[in-house]
Amino acid sequence: MTKEAILTISDLSLYYSKKKALNSITMDLYPNEITALIGPSGCGKSTLLRSINRMNDLIPTVTITGSINYKNRNIYSPKVDTVDLRKEIGMVFQQPNPFPFSIYENVVYGLRLKGVKDKAILDEVVENSLKAANIWDEVKDILHSSALGLSGGQQQRVCIARVLAVNPDIILLDEPTSALDPISAGRVEETLLELKKNYTLVIVTHSMQQASRISDRTAFMLNGDLIEINETNKIFLNPEKKETEDYIAGRFG
Numbered sequence: 001m002t003k004e005a006i007l008t009i010s011d012l013s014l015y016y017s018k019k020k021a022l023n024s025i026t027m028d029l030y031p032n033e034i035t036a037l038i039g040p041s042g043c044g045k046s047t048l049l050r051s052i053n054r055m056n057d058l059i060p061t062v063t064i065t066g067s068i069n070y071k072n073r074n075i076y077s078p079k080v081d082t083v084d085l086r087k088e089i090g091m092v093f094q095q096p097n098p099f100p101f102s103i104y105e106n107v108v109y110g111l112r113l114k115g116v117k118d119k120a121i122l123d124e125v126v127e128n129s130l131k132a133a134n135i136w137d138e139v140k141d142i143l144h145s146s147a148l149g150l151s152g153g154q155q156q157r158v159c160i161a162r163v164l165a166v167n168p169d170i171i172l173l174d175e176p177t178s179a180l181d182p183i184s185a186g187r188v189e190e191t192l193l194e195l196k197k198n199y200t201l202v203i204v205t206h207s208m209q210q211a212s213r214i215s216d217r218t219a220f221m222l223n224g225d226l227i228e229i230n231e232t233n234k235i236f237l238n239p240e241k242k243e244t245e246d247y248i249a250g251r252f253g
Contacts, residue, residue: 006031006200007052007089007170012066014047014056021047023224024066029170034192034201036215036232038208039247043221045204049172052202053089054082070170090163094175096155098147098162103130103139106147106158110166125165132198133161134191153184157191164195171195173203177210189214208248212236220244 005028014022022044029035029052037045047056054075056062067074075085087110098106107126108116116122126143130136135157139150147158156176163171173192177185192201193214205211211218212232219229220243228241239245246252 003030005029007068007070009048009052010067010069012048012051012064012068014044014051014065015063016059017061021224022051025226027219027226027229029200029202030217031200032196032198033216034196034203034214035217035219035229036211037202037204037219037221038206038211039221039227040252041206044224045221046174048221049174049202049204050091052170052172053086053091054080055086055091057082087166088168089170089172090166090168092156092159092163092171092173092176095179096152096159098150098155098158100146100148102144103147103150103158104143107161107165109162114166126161129161129164130158132164132191132195133157134187134194135161151184153180153187156180156184156188160188160191160195168199170200170202173201175204175206178206185210208236220247222247 007029009025009027012022012025013020025048037048039045050056051064052068064076067076073080099109104126107129108122111122111125127136130139135154138154147155150158177188180188189210195201203215215232217229218232218235220227220235222243227243228235228239235244236248239248
């Protein structure tokens, strides 16, 4: 039985002024899978990731052609509200970026924006989100302390909890462990594998070991092109394209 894609990228190209950064990308994301985007620096991985929830809209010189279909509509349609879109397709960044509030207020931030005031609801969301982000036991007694007092790895998991609190379908992660030590990175990886049961995840990573450990599918990008996308074990053990094989063997990049 073939899975049905949760999101479809079709012929997506992106320009910064006249410089083409993405070249006719076509790929699908599937529910309850982790898709890793790999490739050398500057190949377009983060640009592609940021296109999936229109973060590139914040850059005035960007022009985009093609489409990204999610829930039966093109997210680049003028009718799509980007604030609502980013609740459904959340983003976790490379550097942990908790707000200068308590851990509790970080997690409920999106709900407060929606006007949720009921303390019982907020308490429940905080507990569930922090548990899902694999950090509840570490912070449950200090919820009203500043999130900035946590270690980098803990901050990153609180940022994941903040994304989870608004109940997204898809979570985008831009090198979420590159600023962390190996033990903290391992905890974040464990969290992502657990989250896969309920969410679709896309991770940009420079670590091929990380891609091979946690992803179901891997997309290899080079110079703005999607060279190939396939099940992760096929990409690593039996790639179809010579460029993919060269990159994985460490012959360039």
